Amino acid sequence: MSATVPAILCEAVRKGFRGRGSASGPALDGLDLAVEPGTIHGLLGPNGAGKTTTVRILSTLQRLDSGRAVVAGRDVTRDPAGVRARIGVVGQYAAVDEVLTGRQNLVMFGRLHHLRARAAKARADELLERFDLLAAADRPVRHYSGGMRRRLDLAVSLIRSARVLFLDEPSTGLDPRSRGEVWGAVRELAASGTTVLLTTQYLEEADRLCSRISVMNRGQVVAEGSPGELKARVGGTLDDAFLHLTGRALRSVA
Numbered sequence: 001m002s003a004t005v006p007a008i009l010c011e012a013v014r015k016g017f018r019g020r021g022s023a024s025g026p027a028l029d030g031l032d033l034a035v036e037p038g039t040i041h042g043l044l045g046p047n048g049a050g051k052t053t054t055v056r057i058l059s060t061l062q063r064l065d066s067g068r069a070v071v072a073g074r075d076v077t078r079d080p081a082g083v084r085a086r087i088g089v090v091g092q093y094a095a096v097d098e099v100l101t102g103r104q105n106l107v108m109f110g111r112l113h114h115l116r117a118r119a120a121k122a123r124a125d126e127l128l129e130r131f132d133l134l135a136a137a138d139r140p141v142r143h144y145s146g147g148m149r150r151r152l153d154l155a156v157s158l159i160r161s162a163r164v165l166f167l168d169e170p171s172t173g174l175d176p177r178s179r180g181e182v183w184g185a186v187r188e189l190a191a192s193g194t195t196v197l198l199t200t201q202y203l204e205e206a207d208r209l210c211s212r213i214s215v216m217n218r219g220q221v222v223a224e225g226s227p228g229e230l231k232a233r234v235g236g237t238l239d240d241a242f243l244h245l246t247g248r249a250l251r252s253v254a
């Protein structure tokens with residue numbers, strides 16, 4: 001690892017949920033993670049591994065029980081507002097309004113973020129162009145394809161410019177073409193300097209998009225490296241690596 005200060009750092013992060021059987025252990029059980037600035041980093045793991053919990057703690061939507069997490073130089077426990085001012089989040093389930101058009105959604109979220117009407121409109125135009133949604137800008141979102149919706153989710157998360165972007169399963173449920181569109185948008189973001197942490201259950205997504213991958217299982221990182229390093233470790237495909245590391249097969253792209 002280079003000497004650069006990580007854009008995201010987790011040290012021994014623990015998080016338990018009341019009511020969760022003690023036999024299954026805490027959702028996060030001493031998670032360590034370091035993400036270099038300007039890279040696309042993948043959190044790859046099977047259902048229940050703790051991916052969403054990690055994203056929710058790093059984006060200050062949930063509190064950690066113990067350990068330390070720092071995002072864009074701000075401690076999530078001591079300075080949650082400072083973290084929030086520097087991040088964007090796209091959750092596992094989208095938040096855009098289906099009845100409104102893409103443009104109306106962006107302007108609405110801009111206003112929610114305290115932009116004046118004119119600034120919100122200008123920001124909407126900029127983001128529509130950036131995510132290749134200008135032609136569809138004035139159509140209701142319910143008529144959008146899955147890929148267009150996901151790109152609108154990305155645009156909404158970037159209403160305020162973000163240094164770190166969290167994407168929870170950005171392409172789950174998308175067809176291959178839409179998935180390719182979303183990947184293109186994510187790559188452009190990273191190329192412009194944004195650090196991206198994405199969770200995925202797709203090996204191909206991690207392999208194609210991420211420069212580094214942390215493999216999660218039962219609330220811990222069980223392996224970390226570039227896709228090539230992880231494959232080399234078991235002398236096979238990324239598929240073999242995951243089966244080996246987690247004892248469970250992951251989803252492959254349909």
Ligand SMILES: Nc1ncnc2c1ncn2[C@@H]1O[C@H](COP(=O)(O)OP(=O)(O)OP(=O)(O)O)[C@@H](O)[C@H]1O
Pocket residue numbers: 017018019020026027045046047048049050051052053054201
């Ligand atoms: N609010 C909650 N209350 C109780 N248990 C929870 C809560 N949120 C998560 N968990 C549990 O914590 C564990 C980790 O969940 P999490 O959602 O982080 O996993 P994940 O890796 O995102 O899974 P998926 O791939 O299904 O999205 C799971 O066993 C889950 O049931």
Ligand SMILES: [Mg+2]
Pocket residue numbers: 051052053092168
């Ligand atoms: Mg999840």
